[in-house]
Amino acid sequence: MTLLNRTITYLSAALVVILTVWGVAFYFKMMEEVYDSLDDGLANYKLLIIRKTHDDRYILNKEKFEESNYQLLEVAENVALTAKEEYKDSTMFMEAEMDFEPVRLLTTYFKADNDRYYQLKVVQSMVEEDDLIRSLTYAVILLFVVVVISMFFITKLIVQKIWDPFYKLQQELGKFKLGHTRDFKAPYTSVKEFDSLNKAIENLLADNMQVYEKQKNFIDNASHELQTPLAITTNKVEMLMEQSQDNEQLIEQLYDVLKQLQRMSTLHKTLLLLSKIENKQYIDLEPVDFTSLWRQAIADFSALTAYRSITVEILEKGIFLRRFNPDLARMLVTNLFKNALVHNAAAGGSIHVEITADGFSIRNTGKMEALDAARIFSRFYKESSNSSSTGLGLAIVHAIVKLAGGDISYRYSSPGEHQFKLSFS
Amino acid sequence: MKLLVIEDEQDLRNTILHFFQQEKYLVEVARDYEEALEKLYLYAYDCIILDINLPGGSGLDLLTKMQASQVAYNVIITSARNSLDDKIVGLDLGADDYLTKPFHLAELNARVKAILRRKQLSGSQLLQLNNLRVDFESREAFVEGTNLTLNRKEFDVLSFFLLNQNKLIHKTALAEHVWGDHTDTADSFDFIYSQIKNLRKKFKDSQAQLEIQAVYGIGYKLIVH
Incomplete structure (x- = not known):
């Protein structure tokens, strides 16, 4: 996973949580405002209707909602006096929609001019809750998508800009080959953290190159310095053998010496070869x-x-x-x-x-x-x-x-x- | 025949000097870069044995100078560095051969002889010895016109003997000549023994006037009458 993808994933996960919490909180806050304003309206209606009963006695007989949004019902005194004014959610059949739609219902009691007690119900049509939730969810999702998309581009830009020295270093390191690269220079950067990373890597590689060179030189030197005396001794023994052909015992012993010299030389060459392989001196592929x-x-x-x-x-x-x-x-x-x-x-x-x-x-x-x-x-x-x-x-x-x-x-x-x-x- | 041995190690230089003097060559030596350069300017040599690591400069630089001088030189590089790169560079610079130290004197002798023969016979690769005629180019040997029909390894053994006539050749040098770096392969000595047995038989059957003699348990010698 690239740095960019990982950043986007983390940010998106965080955004899902934040936007969900925000959406829920926003919904409740909005509902609170809606109820507040509805209830204020209903309270206002109530006062208007009660005032109207002073002028128009017939209203007191209006026992059905019908075309208006209130109804009056005569109740016993004790019921009216003990009951409390109440706002609640209810439903009412709406002709236009041919369905029960949510309404806000105010139930209150009052004493009319004729000294009788009445129950007054006032309704106010309300927004449909599920419609609201749906719209809100859509809005939140849209917001989420817009934020994530813009974030993707912003993050991409930021990652590219901020991590630029890192990518450059990565590129340089990819080109580095022990034994081939003579001098490793990390790309310049003004960012403190990357600069110290670059310095650390430069030092590390410089040490590595030095050790590699030392080992290589040792192998070269060991090869030259040891093979030379072996060459001299081998040839001297051969000269001696040539000169002592009449003496069987001597020549046989000289030959044994020669064979051991040979063995030494082979062992030495082979061990050097092993070191050379392990020191990764065979690099060309x-x-x-x-x-x-x-x-x-x-x-x-x-x-x-x-x-x-x-x-x-x-x-x-x-x-x-x-x-x-x-x-x-x-x-x-x-x-x-x-x-x-x-x-x-x-x-x-x-x-x-x-x-x-x-x-x-x-x-x-x-x-x-x-x-x-x-x-x-x-x-x-x-x-x-x-x-x-x-x-x-x-x-x-x-x-x-x-x-x-x-x-x-x-x-x-x-x-x-x-x-x-x-x-x- | 005049040789120049360019070698900074005194002991090695002297051994090579004595060896080739015994072979009746005129041998001169140079111990460092300057001396070698001077001798190369002043005299002509038939073959030069050149060490790469020299005080005062590199043998490869000497090769470059020789190559630039328009004079034909025959050079065998001897180096303690068993490095393929050096070998390739050396041969590219006009050297004829490359020998890694330590080497056997018989091997050096064979290589010098091979170069001199090429030079002397101006390209002709024939060698006549008593009634034996060897064609180094087609790798065939004839005794009075009859082909000896030698296999590859038998021919290697024969040519090594021919280039080291009447000289003691111990088994290690012979095995190394025939098998190169693979002398550590078991039975390579037994194998050489069987090749020599075959050669002897073929010499005998065709009545070749040369003889491979065993020298105690350590080697062989080609006796040329």
Whole structure:
């Protein structure tokens, strides 16, 4: 819900309550005024009629309303003296409307010139209550609609004007990309609250960029500074091996040193790669077709799979196209394939790749028991003592999947078959 | 053949210098940007091994200068930064190859040789060794006219040996040459062993006058008589 819609909703709810209360109060106040004025009129009539009885005795015999709006009825003295003058609502048959219509009725008693007591009833036609209520309700609803519509436009204008710095900031933040944006400047505003929000965000992002740069520099430095001595040592050992070809023992030991140097270099590179992924240094995205990546990986390793007589099958149930960093996509596929290859059955195993519209899965034959699904993606978790495996392949896969906002799950699909399923929503 | 090694790390520089001197190359060294620039102005080299991180400037700037000078240079970049961006920039600036540190001397040797061969034979990709003739372009090998019918990996192994004749090649360097970054794949050594077995058999069957010799348990050597 947008800020504008929310404001309008709240204001409308408040208006419904206020206008309803106002409508009811207004109705009662108006009715009070109407009765007041009617009753004043009736009181006036009463006086006029009583005065008229002094001049015209015949009036005293007028026992029906008929064409006029009063009637007189002789009553006993005690009734007249104990009864009270009374105003009340009543109905009367109206010829014009052919219906009973509401009237205001005054019932009063007086002593005529002939010393007899009479009851006098005077009526005054009244507005119809339900008509009034209906008109009033219509008026209130109309008022409500007019107010809400004008409020909508006023609020829209106000929200646009007042929240303008906020929307500008929002736009700028949308463009911000850690690693791409060198300098973040929040748009200028003279509103104090927004200004302090802008400053807070600027500081926060500046700190973030600094940490990011530091981490990036560390990774770059670590890469350069550590690989150089490894390069020197590797080449020196190689020179030594070349020179000591007559000495079997020495050359074998030198080779062991070389292998350990190699391992160190690989570990180091892989750990740096993990840090780089986790530091989000792979930011450029482009559309990647994973089907062709899988085909490429299968082709790259075809010599090795053929050598180990592992059958590889790819099932394309859909096309999985996604904006992805191309380097990471390649690493993801290669690492998954390597994992399926390294941990495959000794001979005659199989690898099945399945591509769907929202991801892919890879299934391979291997160990006859399920792997520890909780630890399988952690660094240096090794099921076997296989020294050619760094124990980092699946950690890299996991880091890439997390970075790309996907999900990876492991399943021991059937005896001796292990499956990794990746899905991206 | 004259090489220039531009490298600021003294130990690495000396190792490369000794290695190529053993290979009977004329090798000169430069330890920083200024010295490299001076030598590049004064002399001509057949191949330049260039480090990117140099005191006094970047190796990429040297490449830019070389590219602007109208003289054809053959450059192999060696860098500790395993960065795809650097690689792309370097190759765009006219470098012939890019090698990430640490590298194996046999690999550097193979790459230098490959470049020199291209230059020397002015584009021709043929190599004749005793009765073996190898066409690097079509990736085929013939013994006295008969095709050895090698698969892709077998050809990779053979060419690596041919570029490192009579030199000890340990299994790690060979596996890395054949498998690149994927040497950690289990059995890649066993796989290499089987490729070499196949090669030996094919050599024997076609009576090729070269021999791949095992060196203890650690590697191989191509013996050229």
